[in-house]
Amino acid sequence: MAAPIAKVPVEERLFSLVLALLATETGLTKNEILSTVQGYRQRYKASGDNANLERQFERDKDDIRDLGVPLETIDSPGQVGNNQNLRYRIPRGAYELPGDISFSAEETTLLNLAAMVWREGSLSAESRRAVMKLRGLGIVSDEPVLGYAPRLRVRDAAFEPLRSALEKNAIVRFAYLKPGEGEARVREVAPLALVQHQGRWHLHALEPGTRLTKTFLLRRIVSQVTSTGATFAAPVGDQTAQALAELEEVWDSHTAEVEVTASSDAAARLAKRRGTEVVRDGVLRLHYSDANIFADELAGYGPEVLVLSPPVLRAAVRTRLSTTAETHG
Amino acid sequence: MAERQAPLQAQDKLAFLLSLVPFLMEHERISVQEAADHFDVKPQAVREAVELIAVSGIPGETGQYQHGDLFDLAWDDFEENDQIVLTNLVAIDDAPRFSGREAAALIAGLQYLSALPENADRTAIASLMTKLARGASALPSQLGVEGAESDSTLALIRQSVEAGLQLEFDYLNARGERERREVDPLRVESVDADWYLRGWDHLREALRTFRLDRIDNPTVTDKPISRRAADVRLPELLFEGSDTDLVVTIDVTPSAMPLIADYIPDGSTSTEVDGLIRTTVRVSHYHGLKRLVASLPGVVTVIAPDEARRVVAEWAAAGAARYRDDD
Missing domain, CATH: 2.30.30 (SH3 type barrels.)
Structure with a gap:
């Protein structure tokens, strides 16, 4: 039985709030929630100031919505626009995964991999929860034949x-x-x-x-x-x-021709870039998005690459190599 | 690959409770261990969650959490046999939807993985993405990753593991040496646009990491694989330091620090010198360093040792010399 003493753990209060709001058709007023729902009721003062508790409720609503729980407010019948009597509820249809949506073991394996991609930043928490929900559906995923450890970086502070x-x-x-x-x-x-x-x-x-x-x-x-x-x-x-279509268009329209030294790192790796064409022996046509960024990449190959065109890229690579040679000379 | 999970925050615990209830409804009787294995959590986390569920419910007509308004559990079975049998259910009928952000993270993850042979069936992937979007409580946020063609080397690697046969390929290492390598593939890893194969290298008799874009002419051999992923403990780090690593002092523009973060060993100290960050990187040889530094012109400068400065200077000068007739 729920013990009305001691401190109620946060997850118990949040869970109780979700249960209470899922179970109500007509919604509960804030006062009804604070005075009856587990975790609030213990701290509710029947005659007195509940400002702290109200602020707690506001934060809890955000936390719950964060998880994708559609907590909504409706007007009390006959009291449209009266903010004091707003009613809160979680409509079942918007909460529950539609009945016709299911995932096969194969799909679950793919989704587990997709979630694994995010291992840093706030998206890793989102992915972890998504996988938790997926597991709740009870599907046992296939063990992939080959192990994968994919990772997308989100290192940009912005x-x-x-x-x-x-x-x-x-x-x-x-x-x-x-x-x-x-x-x-x-x-x-x-x-x-x-x-x-x-x-x-x-x-x-x-x-x-x-x-x-x-x-x-x-x-x-x-x-x-x-x-x-x-x-x-x-x-x-x-x-x-x-x-993505716009970026692809830019990438597609920018091409460079470069000469690569036979059996060099540049020859091996540039040949495998997406969209690379062999113009003639030792000369590749490459696509790129941004001349400055591509010039950095090409400069890394040092003498293994000679840019033939366009002139702006050729000059950019040359300047970069000269700078590096000078700063290290 | 089992990365140790951090302790769950209250929100994560709530997500677990909301996912666990429908799972337990599906399984009329299940052991704590089975449930823990399925969710990849500790058995104790399942026990705590079940104990919480069993005393939770709705305020009900009376606002008093009467008996019938609470979940209930076959307590004897739970306490004596570690078995979970829910005997009364309230409020929850079904699994929760994904949040818009959760769906967006999965959709973008699928887009990123489009080069995998497992994702070759584009119609199936598209329908999976549609299902995710429909199964979310809000429109998935606008997050996307460029797709890629199915990669033929990745497909061969998978074939090799499936058939239990070694993979053989020409490999050009960072020193510029080309060799035919025979490898038991263990894991494919990636960081953004860069893909790697980690495997047991029969030539070196050691674990090695290979860049996919340095692999040429791969074929599946008829020699059986001797090591499988389950037999080998792969270090979590893609690039492990070794005792023979060279330590190099560099100056970096602060904004470029994220670009070289992988090369900076844990515990190395950084100081600020004239608005630049002076720090140390570890490299296995200067061949890798010269390529890295030359690709970050004006952003990273090698300070010491002199040998490292010389290797970088010569590399860049040789590159610049190819344009000497441009003036």
Whole structure:
């Protein structure tokens, strides 16, 4: 039996709140919750100030919603607009996984792998919970034939604040340093999607001033990302697909021809980049997204690569190699 | 691969409770051990969760948590036999949906893994993503990863393990030496766009890590595999330090620190010198170092030892010399 003494653990209070709100059709008022639900009722003062308890309830609602539990508020019958008498409930249909959704053992194996990809940042917690829910469905996953340990990095400091802004449709501000520009410029944008392309994270965003969408490379964001306090109307359509399609288009339109030394590291690895064509023996045509970033990559190959075209890339690689030679001479 | 799980936070514990209840409803009787194995948690975590579920419920008509408003458990069976049998159920009928963020993390993870042979059936993957989105309580947040073609080397690696036969391939190491290697594949790992094979190298008689993009002409041999993943303890770190590693002092632009974090050993000290971070990296030889430093021009500078500076300078100068007629 529930002991009405001692401190009720947090998870017990949260669990009791979910059960109580799932069981009610018409909803419970805040007062009903605080005075009757396990974990609150022990601290409820029938005549007195419950401000602390109310704040606790507000935080608990956020924690529960964070898990994907659709906690909603409805007006009390006949008292539309009366905030004091709002009723809280969790509608069963929006809470429960639709009955026609099930996952095969094979699919479960794939989803476990997909979850494993996120091993750092807040997405690792999300993945862990998703796997927990998946396991609750009782499916036993196939042991993969070959072990995998995939990992996506989220090392850019801007990632978490942007992801959070993305969910809140919050307009953000940050300083962005474009290569070739001496100083960073402050941008104010509405984040639409975060996408990884060619191993790098990009923000696809709308500039409210110009109504133009732009793509920013996260590693070029040189300040903290701050919220402006303003929000924007959630965009319709698949912003992620749009962002990736645009990045792909850029990547597709930029090509370079490079000469690679036979049986060198450059010859082996550049040949295996996606989309590489052999122009003639020892000459490869490569796609790239950004001349500055690609120049860094090519400079790493030292004398194994000679850039034939375009001239801007050739000059960029040459400058980089000279700089490195000078700073180490 | 069993990474040790951190202790669960209250939110995680709630997610566990909400997932465990429908699971126990499906299994009218299950042992604590079986449930723990299924959820990959300690048996004690299951016991604590079951004890909590058994005394939980809804306030009910009376607002007093009467007996019928609570879950109940066959306590004797639980306490004496470690068996879980729920005898009364309340409020919960079914498994919870994914949150929008959870679904987004899984969808982006699937996109990232599109090169795996397991993901070759694109229609099946697309339908799986649709199911995730439909099974979420909110629209999955806008997170995406570029897909990739199925990778033929990955497919061969899988074939080799499935058939229990060694994989053979030409491998060019970072020193520029090319050799035919015979390997028992143990695990495929990746970090962003870079993919690696870890396996037992029969030539070296040791565990080795191979970059997939340095592997050429792979074939499955007719020689049986001698070591399987279960027989070998693979170190968690992709690149393990060794006693023969060379320690190099470098100056780094602060914003570039994340780019070289993998090379900085634990416990190494960093100091700030003229707005740059002075730190140490460990490398197995200077061939790798010269490529790394040359790919971070103006961002990373080798300070010591002189030999390392010389190797980097020569590498970059040789590269620059290829453009000497440009002026």
